Every structure is written in structure tokens, then in C-alpha cells.
Amino acid sequence: MLELKHLKTIVAITEHGSLVLAAEKLFLTQSALSHQLKEIESRLGVSLFIRKSRPLRLTAAGERLLETARSVLPLMSSAERDMQRFAGGEAGRLHIAIECHSCFDWLMPAINQYRNHWKDVEVDLSTAFNFVPLPALQKGRLDVVITSEPKPLNGIHYEPLFRFEILLAVANSHPLTQLERVPATALRNETLITYPVDQERLDIFTQFLRPADVEPMAIRTAELTLMMVQLVASGRGVCALPNWALAPYMKGGHISALPLGEAGLFSTLYLAVREEQLETPYVREFINIAKETCFQTLEGINVVATLH
Amino acid sequence: MLELKHLKTIVAITEHGSLVLAAEKLFLTQSALSHQLKEIESRLGVSLFIRKSRPLRLTAAGERLLETARSVLPLMSSAERDMQRFAGGEAGRLHIAIECHSCFDWLMPAINQYRNHWKDVEVDLSTAFNFVPLPALQKGRLDVVITSEPKPLNGIHYEPLFRFEILLAVANSHPLTQLERVPATALRNETLITYPVDQERLDIFTQFLRPADVEPMAIRTAELTLMMVQLVASGRGVCALPNWALAPYMKGGHISALPLGEAGLFSTLYLAVREEQLETPYVREFINIAKETCFQTLEGINVVATLH
DNA sequence: TCAGCAATATGAATATAATTCATTCTTTTA
DNA sequence: TAAAAGAATGAATTATATTCATATTGCTGA
Structure with missing residues (x-):
């Protein structure tokens, strides 16, 4: 019914005082704005601007909508900015599951270090073993699985750790x-x-x-x-x-x-992710940090760990 | 770009878990929602729902938009409800000017009484005499003018008071x-x-x-x-x-x-309003209260006031 | 008060976008 | 694993928004 486009129009008109200027700012014609305004005014059954005066002035109803616009539009811009961050791979979700039970020991330090650099990625380490991790990874319920059994699965990439x-x-x-x-x-x-x-x-x-x-x-x-x-x-x-x-x-x-x-x-530990996510920056970076950190941790306790 | 329609779609899908049900609630076809979703996902460059699972689940980006929807949509509904009140003449604006300087005496009590019953009407009594009231009334800068000179003007109705x-x-x-x-x-x-x-x-x-x-x-x-x-x-x-x-x-x-x-x-006092507003409830009611109150006030001070 | 200017309104034509229909592809479940 | 339910897709259709050309209106200064 009432759309954001309309709120933007109302803001532009009040800020510039005329349809001509507002239309310019919105990359539309004056005619488009006039039609648009007429359309919502008739749909709402109220008039939003006093037409008989120039510069155009808001009616009481118009003021009310302007107020709404001023609180709603910033929320939307903020959401859209966040969408860009998600799109650019700067933000995202990392639901991790470990099949290898004792991996905690080196995974927790890795996660902590990762969190410092990627504050906008929501990390979640699931230890619940009431589901089979790899199919869940395939279906997107999980994003990372640490496993020592790299069963070949459609769309799953296994990154050898050690x-x-x-x-x-x-x-x-x-x-x-x-x-x-x-x-x-x-x-x-x-x-x-x-x-x-x-x-x-x-x-x-x-x-x-x-x-x-x-x-x-x-x-x-x-x-x-x-x-x-x-x-x-x-x-x-x-x-x-x-x-x-x-x-x-x-x-x-x-x-x-x-x-x-x-x-x-002997066994090899793998980090499994969906192939489509392999190039996503925040996933790529987690793989790197996981590798680095596990080596550091393992060396720290004087165990020879050989990369596969 | 991103529109309220899309937020509503996202809410409907998450609440009903499937495109089929959501489409039903929105009085659209499943196909429409699928196209719509595809459209915004590609425009934003993010995916909002995990498609491989049913019921459909939100991605991190989807959650972010849902959150936005949950704060924005109520604001919009509230604004739309208010528009209905404006449309129904339950709310509005009453900018009053008096040409007759001493009218204060009976007008203030009238305004006070009116305010009690019409809380959603913004009443404003302008005593500023740096503009000519009747043309301002014509152009919508004023809504009511109290005058003793009922100059015939296009679109202006004069209600005789006393x-x-x-x-x-x-x-x-x-x-x-x-x-x-x-x-x-x-x-x-x-x-x-x-x-x-x-x-x-x-x-x-x-x-x-x-x-x-x-x-x-x-x-x-x-x-x-x-x-x-x-x-x-x-x-x-x-x-x-x-x-x-x-x-x-x-x-x-x-x-x-x-x-x-x-x-x-002798002189007669008139209350002038725009003809188009004559049937609007909150204006109609102001005229009634003004008439009543001025008679009461005038009788109270024992002056013979004759209706024109 | 009126001419001339600048802005808005309007109607028809056009362009764009949204929706449906018919169908295929996918996921879930029995 | 087949059947059922849901989602995706492409083409056709419909609805909506925008422009263009022009009429109308409101404003300003002589």
C-alpha cells in the first residue's frame, strides 16, 4: 500500500520545496512526482501538501508521514548497508560442528582469535551430536565441519588440516x-x-x-x-x-x-565447507586462521604434526 | 530499491515457513513470491533464505532484514492508521486567526473546551497580524478566521456567530x-x-x-x-x-x-472556513462549539447578543 | 490588476515492473 | 524409492509507474 518510495518522495518535496527540484534529486520527472502524489493522496484519502501555496507546504497528515519517514528511512539505509557487508563477505554466519571430539583444545583458541578480526560474523560452535554434521553442512544448517572422515559429498570441499x-x-x-x-x-x-x-x-x-x-x-x-x-x-x-x-x-x-x-x-583432520562458500572472505579467513592456530597450538605442546 | 513489500514478504515466509502458505496470506501466488525473492536477493547480492531446507530458514542476512522489518512495519501501520483518522476527519489541524481583536475573551474558552474532545486536532491560535487572514485562509495557511467583514471570496464560507x-x-x-x-x-x-x-x-x-x-x-x-x-x-x-x-x-x-x-x-461576527472543510467532522464540531460557547460567555456577562 | 513566468496538473502513450500460468526441478516423507 | 508437496523457471499477461506534450494554476513585479 504505502511504500518507501512514497516516503522518500515526501521527504524530497519538503526538503526542496517543489516538485521540480524534488524530481531532479530523485531522477524522475516533475510529472512522475505529481502523479505519484495524487495517487497516494487519493488512496489514503488525505491531502499531504497544500497545493495552493508555493513553496509546497505539508498538511497535518503530511507532517505525520514525514515524521514516519524520518524514523523509517534511516533504519532502511542501515539495513541496506548491512546487506552490502553481507554481499561483500564482510559479515556472515559461521555455524561450526566438530566430529572429532577432542578438537576443542585447538579450535577454541582459533575461534577466539577469529572473533577479534571479524566482529560481524556470528560464530557458533555446536557440540550437539544429535544430528549428522555433513548432511547438515550440505543443506546449509552448518557452515563448517571438522571431521576426520572426508566422505565425498556433492558441493562439499575438504580442506586438510594435519x-x-x-x-x-x-x-x-x-x-x-x-x-x-x-x-x-x-x-x-x-x-x-x-x-x-x-x-x-x-x-x-x-x-x-x-x-x-x-x-x-x-x-x-x-x-x-x-x-x-x-x-x-x-x-x-x-x-x-x-x-x-x-x-x-x-x-x-x-x-x-x-x-x-x-x-x-593414523588419521587426517579435515575442515569441511560448502564449495560455494570457499571464496567468501570471512570463510576463507576462518580456514586460514584455523590452520595457523592448530599448528601453533600443536607445536606448543611439542607434538609432531605432519601436514597431510 | 528495497521496499516495504519485500519486508512483508520476508515476515510472511518466516512466519509460515513456506512460499505456498506465505503467498496465500499475502493474496499472491507462490510463483510471485519466488520471483520477488529471487529479484531482491540478486539485487542485494545476498541470499535471504536457505532453500535446500524445508521449512525455509533465514540466512544471517535474512535475519538482519527480518529484524528491520519488525521495527519498520509497526511504524508504518501506525502511520497508516493515523492517515485513516485524518481521512475520516477525526484528526487534523485548526489554525485560527482573529481579526476581531477582543474576541479572545470568548474564543479561549471555546478552544479549551474543543481541545478536550478532539485531542488529535492540532489547534493553533495565531494573533500575529503580519498577514491578511482571509487570503491565507483561502490558500490553506489558516483554517478558521474570525472576522466581522465577510468579504465574498471564492471557496470561503462565512458562518454568522452573533x-x-x-x-x-x-x-x-x-x-x-x-x-x-x-x-x-x-x-x-x-x-x-x-x-x-x-x-x-x-x-x-x-x-x-x-x-x-x-x-x-x-x-x-x-x-x-x-x-x-x-x-x-x-x-x-x-x-x-x-x-x-x-x-x-x-x-x-x-x-x-x-x-x-x-x-x-452594529456589526456581525463571522467564522470563516474553507467550503471544502465545511463537512469535515472536526471543523464542523469546532463551529458548533464556537457558537455555543460564545453565547454562553456573552450571556454570562449579561449582554444582549442577537443572532444575525 | 494584469502580463509573463515558473510551477503543478493532466491525459495519453510508453516503458517498466509485477504477477500469473503452465511446467519443471527439488526436497521431504511414507 | 516413489509419491507428494514445495520451489524455481520462462513466457505471457497484467498492472503500475514514468514520460511526453500540454493545459492550468499560482506567483511576481510593473
Whole structure:
């Protein structure tokens, strides 16, 4: 009904005092404004300007609309400016999910650093594991997924971050410490502690135990790396964790970390984004900061991390 | 560029979750909304909804626009409601001017009473006499003029209020009190006190002195009726005022009021409005209240006022 | 008060934009 | 995985806005 165009017209006319000048400013003809004015005046059933006088003056109704224009138009300009920022990739949304549970350790510093430089990007780290991250990424519910399983999916780009080894953490007093490397079969007599997620998502099962057709004696879960380590230290089980996640706890001297199998169990961590977002500045920049920061963090705790 | 229509579309889609439902609410087809959305998205260079998911969800840019819509649309509705009030004659503007200087006395009570019932009408009583009221009324700079000279003008309607007599106020001790009626020639020896306005606007000149080709000995001016009366009482001149304006001061006993000429000097007061506004409720009502109130006020001071 | 000027109004023609129709493509769900 | 519901698309249509040419009106100064 009443449109912003009309408010702009009203402002232009009152500011310049005539249709001729206002039309010029709006890049229209005087006739266009006259028709437009007549149109809204008849639609609203009120007259907005006193025509019999020059310069044109507002009626009471016109004043009321001018007031509205003066509060509404700035809001719209501001919104349009923000649209330009979104369009230019200066602002946006970054909903991140991690499949790799212990990635917290290096991801949080990365996110904090990123936030400092991209205040207009709304960052959200979802730890909720009640949905499958990669399809959600495909459909736009997520924007970044950290995963170690780069399943080829339409429109998804995987950016390799680093390669790491998964080690078995055992108590110092544990008999397995006698071995150089731990074979799969050795876990038949152990309680395995894992994150409370589906076994499909744990390399220790998919890459190590299942190929050898081994089931651990028992499985129990813990939410945090710290809790796992404490359980291991007190001899209530063993757990498989990335070398860099274990490193800080090695110093305490209560646990040992052993390679798994003859070849060792290696994995690569990937950062997945939608291809269409790959060139968007604020996404591009997050990838860069994530890479930098994870290396810094990992080096800081003296773990050799090899880029894939 | 970005229009209110678009904001309404965005709100409708987010509220109903689909183009089909939103289109229904907006009395459009799904196709129309799809085209519209595509249009603004491409113009802004951002996408506003995540299309791959149903129900449709907003992107960060979309959220920003929704927020704008939620603050802007209510402002617009409110403005449109007010337009309806203006259109229905419930709200408006009443710029009043008085040519008859002493009309203050009964006009102020009228205005006060009117304001109580018509809060949405902006009443303004202009006493500035630096412009000619009737042409200003014609051109819409004024809405009501109180005058005793109903000059026939295009588009102006005169509503008669009441007829009154103009009397000459003199000090009780003044020799003229000996006369029943004052002839024009008697003023040749008097100082005439008037309001500080053009003589053209004073009936004492136009209707009484000039026809008799008489000039008073001297003329001095005073702003207020009270001041005039005080000057008269102290014997420093005489003045011509409406009977009802003089009445309150008669009680003090210091001045007398004498009829002018054989026939007396009578005048009728009119309320002038533009014809086009004659049926507008808030104007109509002002005329009614003005009539009522002036009679009440005049009766209250025991002056015989005759409707024309 | 009137001529002359500058501004606004108007009607018809034109250009632009919005909407629909008919259809295809996509996503969700059973 | 097929069926159903929703969204996208292109062409045709309709509605709307704008211009052009011109008439009308209001203003200014002699």
C-alpha cells in the first residue's frame, strides 16, 4: 500500500520545496512526482501538501508521514548497508560442528582469535551430536565441519588440516607398557573408554578393531578428555586418543601412550565447507586462521604434526 | 530499491515457513513470491533464505532484514492508521486567526473546551497580524478566521456567530456622558484609543468616522482591552469596543458606554472556513462549539447578543 | 490588476515492473 | 524409492509507474 518510495518522495518535496527540484534529486520527472502524489493522496484519502501555496507546504497528515519517514528511512539505509557487508563477505554466519571430539583444545583458541578480526560474523560452535554434521553442512544448517572422515559429498570441499597418530593411553603400571606396539588382539582383555558417540565415528573401531575382528572386553564412556585420562591413570581402562590430545597429560607421568598395530593408527583432520562458500572472505579467513592456530597450538605442546 | 513489500514478504515466509502458505496470506501466488525473492536477493547480492531446507530458514542476512522489518512495519501501520483518522476527519489541524481583536475573551474558552474532545486536532491560535487572514485562509495557511467583514471570496464560507453593538467607552466624568448618543463630529475633539492594527480593520473608522468624514483629534493604541479601559477611565481618551467586551468593566463604575450615531454602530461576527472543510467532522464540531460557547460567555456577562 | 513566468496538473502513450500460468526441478516423507 | 508437496523457471499477461506534450494554476513585479 504505502511504500518507501512514497516516503522518500515526501521527504524530497519538503526538503526542496517543489516538485521540480524534488524530481531532479530523485531522477524522475516533475510529472512522475505529481502523479505519484495524487495517487497516494487519493488512496489514503488525505491531502499531504497544500497545493495552493508555493513553496509546497505539508498538511497535518503530511507532517505525520514525514515524521514516519524520518524514523523509517534511516533504519532502511542501515539495513541496506548491512546487506552490502553481507554481499561483500564482510559479515556472515559461521555455524561450526566438530566430529572429532577432542578438537576443542585447538579450535577454541582459533575461534577466539577469529572473533577479534571479524566482529560481524556470528560464530557458533555446536557440540550437539544429535544430528549428522555433513548432511547438515550440505543443506546449509552448518557452515563448517571438522571431521576426520572426508566422505565425498556433492558441493562439499575438504580442506586438510594435519595428520596425527592415534595412540593408546594406558596406566604406567599397566602390563601393555611392556610392549613396543599394541596389537588389536591385546584389547580383548581391556576396558575401552570412548567419547559417548556412535562407534561409526571412532577410528579405533572403524580403522583398527573391526578390521581385526576384535571386540574389547568392555566399553565405557566419558565426556571429557580429562576424565578419560583420569580413568586410565587409575587403571580402570585404556583409551585411544590423538597424540596431541594426550600430550599435555603425559607430563604428569601417570600414563603412557603406545602406538596401535604394526603400522600405527593414523588419521587426517579435515575442515569441511560448502564449495560455494570457499571464496567468501570471512570463510576463507576462518580456514586460514584455523590452520595457523592448530599448528601453533600443536607445536606448543611439542607434538609432531605432519601436514597431510 | 528495497521496499516495504519485500519486508512483508520476508515476515510472511518466516512466519509460515513456506512460499505456498506465505503467498496465500499475502493474496499472491507462490510463483510471485519466488520471483520477488529471487529479484531482491540478486539485487542485494545476498541470499535471504536457505532453500535446500524445508521449512525455509533465514540466512544471517535474512535475519538482519527480518529484524528491520519488525521495527519498520509497526511504524508504518501506525502511520497508516493515523492517515485513516485524518481521512475520516477525526484528526487534523485548526489554525485560527482573529481579526476581531477582543474576541479572545470568548474564543479561549471555546478552544479549551474543543481541545478536550478532539485531542488529535492540532489547534493553533495565531494573533500575529503580519498577514491578511482571509487570503491565507483561502490558500490553506489558516483554517478558521474570525472576522466581522465577510468579504465574498471564492471557496470561503462565512458562518454568522452573533450581532453586537459597538459602543464608545468614556470616563464617567467625561462631558459626552451628558449625551444620549454620540455623533461622529463629537470625536473631532477626542483622543481615540484603538488596537494597534490597520484602520481598515476597525469598524469605528470604516463604518462610522469615514462616512461622516471625521478625524479624531488624536489616535493612540493599546494592546489589550484592559489597558484601553484604564486609559479611558483616567480620562486620557475614548475607545470604541463591542458591548460584550466592555461589559465586565462597566461594573467597576469608572466608565460609561454610549451608542454611536443615530442608528447605533452594529456589526456581525463571522467564522470563516474553507467550503471544502465545511463537512469535515472536526471543523464542523469546532463551529458548533464556537457558537455555543460564545453565547454562553456573552450571556454570562449579561449582554444582549442577537443572532444575525 | 494584469502580463509573463515558473510551477503543478493532466491525459495519453510508453516503458517498466509485477504477477500469473503452465511446467519443471527439488526436497521431504511414507 | 516413489509419491507428494514445495520451489524455481520462462513466457505471457497484467498492472503500475514514468514520460511526453500540454493545459492550468499560482506567483511576481510593473
